[in-house]
Amino acid sequence: MTKSRQAEKNTREAYNALVEKIRYYNERYEAGEPEITDYEYDRMMLSLKTMERENPELTGDASPTKTVGAKVKREAGVTVTHRVPMLSIEDVFTKEEVRAFIQKVRAEEPEAAFAVEQKIDGLSLTLRYTDGKLTLAETRGDGFVGEDVTMNALVIPDIPAKIAETDYLEVRGEVYMRLSDFDKVNEEQERLGKKTFANPRNCAAGTLRQLDPEMTRKRGLSFFVFNVQDGPERYRASQTEGLSALAALGFHTVPSALCRTEEEILRQIDRIGERRGELGYDIDGAVVKLDETALRARFTAGSKYSPGHIAYKYPPEEKETVVRSVEVSVGMTGRLNPTAIFDPIRLCGTTVSRATLHNQDFINTLHIGIGDTIVVYKSGEIIPKIRCSVPEKRPEGTEDYRLPDLCPACGRKVVRESGMADVKCVNPSCPAQLERLVINFVGRDAMDIKGFGEEIALKLVREGFLSDAADIYALSSRRDELLEKKIIGLEKSTDKLLAAIEASKKNDPWRLLAGLAVPNVGRTMSQTLLSHFGSIEKLADADLEALLEVPDVGGVTADSLLSFFGSEAGKMLVRKFAAAGVRMEGEKRAEGGRLSGMTFVITGDVTHFPNRSAFSSFIAANGGKCTGSVSKKTTALIANDAASGSGKNRKAAELGIPVLTEEEFLKQYGLDLPEA
Numbered sequence: 001m002t003k004s005r006q007a008e009k010n011t012r013e014a015y016n017a018l019v020e021k022i023r024y025y026n027e028r029y030e031a032g033e034p035e036i037t038d039y040e041y042d043r044m045m046l047s048l049k050t051m052e053r054e055n056p057e058l059t060g061d062a063s064p065t066k067t068v069g070a071k072v073k074r075e076a077g078v079t080v081t082h083r084v085p086m087l088s089i090e091d092v093f094t095k096e097e098v099r100a101f102i103q104k105v106r107a108e109e110p111e112a113a114f115a116v117e118q119k120i121d122g123l124s125l126t127l128r129y130t131d132g133k134l135t136l137a138e139t140r141g142d143g144f145v146g147e148d149v150t151m152n153a154l155v156i157p158d159i160p161a162k163i164a165e166t167d168y169l170e171v172r173g174e175v176y177m178r179l180s181d182f183d184k185v186n187e188e189q190e191r192l193g194k195k196t197f198a199n200p201r202n203c204a205a206g207t208l209r210q211l212d213p214e215m216t217r218k219r220g221l222s223f224f225v226f227n228v229q230d231g232p233e234r235y236r237a238s239q240t241e242g243l244s245a246l247a248a249l250g251f252h253t254v255p256s257a258l259c260r261t262e263e264e265i266l267r268q269i270d271r272i273g274e275r276r277g278e279l280g281y282d283i284d285g286a287v288v289k290l291d292e293t294a295l296r297a298r299f300t301a302g303s304k305y306s307p308g309h310i311a312y313k314y315p316p317e318e319k320e321t322v323v324r325s326v327e328v329s330v331g332m333t334g335r336l337n338p339t340a341i342f343d344p345i346r347l348c349g350t351t352v353s354r355a356t357l358h359n360q361d362f363i364n365t366l367h368i369g370i371g372d373t374i375v376v377y378k379s380g381e382i383i384p385k386i387r388c389s390v391p392e393k394r395p396e397g398t399e400d401y402r403l404p405d406l407c408p409a410c411g412r413k414v415v416r417e418s419g420m421a422d423v424k425c426v427n428p429s430c431p432a433q434l435e436r437l438v439i440n441f442v443g444r445d446a447m448d449i450k451g452f453g454e455e456i457a458l459k460l461v462r463e464g465f466l467s468d469a470a471d472i473y474a475l476s477s478r479r480d481e482l483l484e485k486k487i488i489g490l491e492k493s494t495d496k497l498l499a500a501i502e503a504s505k506k507n508d509p510w511r512l513l514a515g516l517a518v519p520n521v522g523r524t525m526s527q528t529l530l531s532h533f534g535s536i537e538k539l540a541d542a543d544l545e546a547l548l549e550v551p552d553v554g555g556v557t558a559d560s561l562l563s564f565f566g567s568e569a570g571k572m573l574v575r576k577f578a579a580a581g582v583r584m585e586g587e588k589r590a591e592g593g594r595l596s597g598m599t600f601v602i603t604g605d606v607t608h609f610p611n612r613s614a615f616s617s618f619i620a621a622n623g624g625k626c627t628g629s630v631s632k633k634t635t636a637l638i639a640n641d642a643a644s645g646s647g648k649n650r651k652a653a654e655l656g657i658p659v660l661t662e663e664e665f666l667k668q669y670g671l672d673l674p675e676a
Contacts, residue, residue: 119283369400410431473577539565603646
């Protein structure tokens with residue numbers, strides 16, 4: 001292969017890899033579970049646009065630069081085709097790009113005026129009104145097909161069910177959550193022991209798509225109108241006048257300023273940016289749009305974007321502050337976790353005063369010590385992170401912080417393994433490790449013991465009732481002592497928790513494995529391992545060669561398992577769980593069953609089984625096995641959304657693995673559902 005052809009091949013591979021990454025992250029964002037910040041996503045999109053500009057032959061109609069949102073997954077109501085496409089707005093990141101847009105318009109329309117508005121960070125929604133009544137509320141979806149969420153929209157206070165307008169009217173706006181409402185929701189989630197939301201946008205997206213409108217009403221969503229999609233001319237001719245007319249009908253409209261000069265536009269963008277932390281809700285930019293809507297069609301930016309608009313995206317908000325102390329905690333694996341405590345600052349509407357320092361390498365690289373000035377920013381608008389220190393502001397005599405040589409919880413010497421970043425306490429009796437381990441053990445991703453919260457776990461460890469996780473199953477023998485010391489509560493509460501502990505003995509053994517906190521062995525890997533070996537005892541006896549035969553198990557995971565089950569502490573735990581009557585074997589795989597020798601992967605929601613774990617057990621009972629990822633050995637991927645762009649679906653397509661819905665799977669292999 002010539003050098004030029006090899007370069008072309010490398011460019012295409014890099015381009016395809018970037019496209020796949022963007023599609024994946026976009027899918028997670030639309031699902032309300034973003035894995036990277038908006039800023040990081042925007043940088044990736046800029047890189048893709050640059051590659052396409054330099055290599056136009058790579059660009060296809062399915063490129064993320066030409067498509068909107070993600071494919072709709074039916075969760076609330078039914079899907080609906082938009083009468084007017086719900087397109088995106090082209091993002092720009094510099095004032096020079098804003099000026100270029102203005103100058104492009106002014107070259108053809110010297111007297112054009114512009115509306116400058118806040119870019120609300122929420123979920124786009126279109127409302128249709130017929131004879132003054134709200135008849136349909138639809139999410140954006142892929143820009144052409146969305147979801148009908150009318151019942152949920154009707155319980156949002158900012159959305160009028162009726163308006164004083166008899167002509168057909170269609171408006172578009174943004175569903176969002178105020179920071180105060182978001183805080184209340186997360187406080188309630190914590191109180192109930194449920195997972196908290198990462199940021200208000202995720203919470204708003206998940207809430208709007210709830211099947212129960214009462215949940216939507218209870219959580220408290222808000223709504224701003226920012227555009228008229230269709231309707232009488234008096235609403236559509238001018239952006240600012242149209243918003244005023246909508247406000248008179250009872251709509252909450254996005255704050256909008258009419259600007260006529262380049263200087264006015266840039267000043268308004270700065271003014272909005274300066275007020276970001278005072279608004280009470282999240283914004284991530286300022287939208288600049290032609291006020292006279294009839295002119296917009298003349299200034300297109302591609303099929304993905306609404307014409308006559310741009311969105312100036314603000315960089316992540318960041319501020320300087322001073323480190324006052326470093327707090328070191330100990331995780332369930334013994335890892336020392338340093339946290340910087342600094343002078344409180346306001347970022348994105350909330351006060352923050354602490355951020356992780358990760359490990360000693362991170363501290364050394366950024367040169368952070370007590371008394372240093374650091375720059376803190378919000379990752380994903382919710383998680384505070386340290387970007388850097390400010391060397392010129394370092395006080396004389398200040399040195400980089402060093403993690404302690406002794407464990408802050410037990411006083412034993414800590415170690416740092418060669419080639420590893422983490423510093424660990426290796427004392428198996430360390431109380432801090434035990435506290436975190438017990439909290440993990442009883443949690444939803446492990447033994448899922450209802451009513452066994454963090455507060456009770458800490459009390460039991462600190463009062464000496466637990467020396468390891470297996471002691472949980474000896475608590476019933478100490479009932480009188482528990483009642484005397486009121487560790488759990490009164491008699492009714494104590495007996496209820498003891499009953500839940502007893503019931504957990506019947507759990508699928510993968511939950512027991514997940515609760516042991518073996519490094520690199522979480523929920524999914526535990527399911528894969530138990531599906532392969534069938535029991536905790538067989539897994540504990542497996543050698544390196546046997547472990548490496550399991551799909552997704554590499555050298556690091558195998559070493560972790562061998563180290564745990566080869567230790568005296570690990571062997572003792574297995575014996576104690578078995579003696580307590582905790583289930584150690586999974587569903588026996590039927591010899592010669594209909595699925596004998598077959599391997600399946602289940603992804604997405606299931607409808608005929610309580611959960612994927614129950615589905616996996618059903619497959620095992622018929623002779624097959626389930627793994628956590630698609631490989632050449634996979635017989636079929638079971639996914640009710642066969643058109644999903646998820647990683648498993650893409651891998652199956654790449655390897656030619658068939659994708660079956662539950663119905664197709666049961667029919668193809670002649671299986672009947674188990675009796676309820």
